[in-house]
Amino acid sequence: GQSLEQPSEVTAVEGAIVQINCTYQTSGFYGLSWYQQHDGGAPTFLSYNALDGLEETGRFSSFLSRSDSYGYLLLQELQMKDSASYFCAVREITSGGSYIPTFGRGTSLIVHP
């Protein structure tokens, strides 16, 4: 079985830095992904970590520690448009050799002026 835990809501002010944590329990692990979803919109891919360490893409960075079953998404220089839901996701390997994508319940980020 598996589970993903992430905070339900995070608030921050424009220009600040915010970190959204994600812990996972999986019976097989094949990378941690992050997706952004604005209200009523489709999820869009932000980042992927297969190995330990930090991946940076512009204002967004993502970190993974496989030994701690933990990762985080770091958003810098927050802008109002960053207000959205952020989902961490893993791919579990089943006994049959297929991959099951599993998403956390999402963190609602509210950016205040």
Add this chain to the structure above:
Amino acid sequence: DSGVTQTPKHLITATGQRVTLRCSPRSGDLSVYWYQQSLDQGLQFLIQYYNGEERAKGNILERFSAQQFPDLHSELNLSSLELGDSALYFCASSVEGGKNEQFFGPGTRLTVL
């Protein structure tokens, strides 16, 4: 625009009815995933097809079924609809391997009255 299309955008129907949701993946993507997203819920993986064959199955109800056609478009069939089936249904496509980045369509909002 992710390149994934879904029709219809909105669907209103009654309990007990049957509906079909349609998805066309990005050009070149062989994998199609179906997800259900209820209010304040994360993305629940339903089923995945790869090049016409079922690849992985999530918590998909027996009343639901899907298929992928030779032109790679996919359909999700929902039957004996219940009020609790009201949700956003997303289709995503990907190129398997690597980051396994999924590209999501705009979704179909299903309302069961």
